[in-house]
Amino acid sequence: MSENLSIQGTLAETTVPDLFRSLLRSSETGIVSLDAIGRSDTVYFNEGKIIFASSTDPDMGLGEVLLRTGELNLQQYNHAMEKLVVSRRIGALLCELGYLKADELIRGIERQAHAIVLNALAYRTGSYTIEFTAEFSDEILTLPLVTERLILDGVHRIDYWSLITRGLGRFDRLLQQVPGAEMRSLNLELTEDESHILALLAEEPMTIQTACERSYLSNFNTCRTLWGLLVVNLIVDAEGSSMEEKRAAERTEYELEGQVERYNTMYETIFGMVFQKIGDSVYDFVDRVILHLSPDTLPYLSGMNLVNEARIDFDQLLNNIIASGTEDHAAVVANVLNELLYGWIFEIKSEFGSEMETEVVKLTEKLAK
Numbered sequence: 001m002s003e004n005l006s007i008q009g010t011l012a013e014t015t016v017p018d019l020f021r022s023l024l025r026s027s028e029t030g031i032v033s034l035d036a037i038g039r040s041d042t043v044y045f046n047e048g049k050i051i052f053a054s055s056t057d058p059d060m061g062l063g064e065v066l067l068r069t070g071e072l073n074l075q076q077y078n079h080a081m082e083k084l085v086v087s088r089r090i091g092a093l094l095c096e097l098g099y100l101k102a103d104e105l106i107r108g109i110e111r112q113a114h115a116i117v118l119n120a121l122a123y124r125t126g127s128y129t130i131e132f133t134a135e136f137s138d139e140i141l142t143l144p145l146v147t148e149r150l151i152l153d154g155v156h157r158i159d160y161w162s163l164i165t166r167g168l169g170r171f172d173r174l175l176q177q178v179p180g181a182e183m184r185s186l187n188l189e190l191t192e193d194e195s196h197i198l199a200l201l202a203e204e205p206m207t208i209q210t211a212c213e214r215s216y217l218s219n220f221n222t223c224r225t226l227w228g229l230l231v232v233n234l235i236v237d238a239e240g241s242s243m244e245e246k247r248a249a250e251r252t253e254y255e256l257e258g259q260v261e262r263y264n265t266m267y268e269t270i271f272g273m274v275f276q277k278i279g280d281s282v283y284d285f286v287d288r289v290i291l292h293l294s295p296d297t298l299p300y301l302s303g304m305n306l307v308n309e310a311r312i313d314f315d316q317l318l319n320n321i322i323a324s325g326t327e328d329h330a331a332v333v334a335n336v337l338n339e340l341l342y343g344w345i346f347e348i349k350s351e352f353g354s355e356m357e358t359e360v361v362k363l364t365e366k367l368a369k
Contacts, residue, residue, distance in 0.1 A: 005290060006131040007298045011036065015167050016121050017155055019128060021231040024048045024147060025323050026302045030133055036126025041116055044140055050147045052140050053113040053120075060119070062090050065112045072099060110143045114150060121154030124163060148232040149188050155228035156191075161220065167227045168208060169325060175226065176205035176238035185234060193217055197225045198234060205238030237325065253318065256333050260314045263337040266364050267310040270344050273360070277352065285347065286310055292343035299324065300336050310344075312337070 011034075019032060020043075027048035034041045039057040043050060058064065063080060066072040072080070076099045084093055091109065094100040100108065158164065177198065185198060200211055208226060215222040229235045275282045286306050293301070300320045304313050321332050341364065349357035 005287070005298070006129055007295050008127065008129045009295045011123055011126045011128060013296075014128075015163050016123050016128075017151060017158075017227070017231045018167055019130070020045075020050075020121075020147075020151055021233070022299055022302065022323060023130070024151075024231075025233055026320070028132060028302060031131045031136070033129040033131070034120050034123060034126060035128075036120075036123040041120045043117060043120065044136060046136075046142065048147070050113075050117060050145050050150060051142045052136075053116040055116045055119075057116075057119075060112065060116050062108060062112050063094070065115055066094075066100075066108050069111060071104070071108060106141075106143075109141060110145065113143055113145060117145075117150055118154045118157060121151065122158045122160065122163070124160055146188070151232055152188065152190075152194065152228045155224060155231060158224065164220075164224050164227055167231070168223055171209045171212075172207050174205050174207050174238040175201060175211070175230065175235045177201045178233060178236050181234045188232075193221065193225055194229065197222060198229060201235055237322070252330065256318070256330060257314050259333060260312055260317065260337065263341065264311045266341065267312070267344070269363060270348070270360055271310040273356075274348070285351070289340070289343040289347050292346055293339050297336055297339050300332060312340070 016034065022028075023030060023032070023045045025048070029046050029048075032043045032045065034043070039055060039060075041055045041057070041060075042053065044052040063072065063077055067074070067077045072094070076094075076097070080090065080093055080097060080099065083097070084090055091100070091105050095102060095105055181198060182202070185195065190198065196217070197211065197215060200206065200214055206214070208223065211226060212219040212222045217225065226235070271282065271286075274285055278285065289310075290298075290301070290306070300317060301312075302320050303316045306312075317333065317336065318329070321329050324332075326332050345357060345360055345364075348360055
């Protein structure tokens, strides 16, 4: 994903665990900002791993977290609050007062980030922004958080059926273990319930409905646990079991790849035309083209770098579509390709005028035949 690109949306369309899942699976580096219920949370990802989190919620302050965990008593907390001024950080003050040692401060900040993420995972309403970036400010610490375990714990705390069903989708959805899931699960220290659900999918794929029938857990807990395992990529959507389904999928993929290649020919040609006019500034031009894409379309370009003559990486596009859980791959591919083409045409008209726009439109019609 291009640096400084951002994606916006509302939590009515997705869930926080599924937002985190997309960053985790594509190993993205970026900042997730969540605005919900009168507070703003910021979660930092480095190559798909959560490394830091902050919040404007006064109950998620470092002093409040340490008070809850018993690492500060009430007298110490009140004393620190009395001495705290706007320009000072609570952590440095607690160390200065002798209430915390340096290593205890780091552990406290880790627990604070942990609490912020756990709370954020259960948001049902609000808005989000994902800003893709290559670096963070010097103030951001890299904390030793275990991202998958943190997400599993957060999902386990969710009691909202509306979120669980939004995350799982259809109950006839066919799921299976990913290769190497059992080995990975050892590092995550799965709970007994999580291990039970993962074991159900060890031998063969099964639908969510079937898993509910075979699990000793309640249907609610089974679905919630399945969702958590899906978010951390221990289970995935199962491939079609019959040879005919496999052949049909291969034919569809071949056709989609051909469609992407036809559009890539258009993008390369347009890229060359713009390069002749503005030289290396074409790369800034490409970034402006991408800004015309809708928030729903942008995630499908995750992991791509369009500096290679603006070509779409078909394999990455397909992986992103599969990761999204969308079934109609052809519709998504067509939408991504067309939105990107319209972005080129719109930006060309804005930068160079109607004459070049007309030239590009005629060219694309010719290449599309």
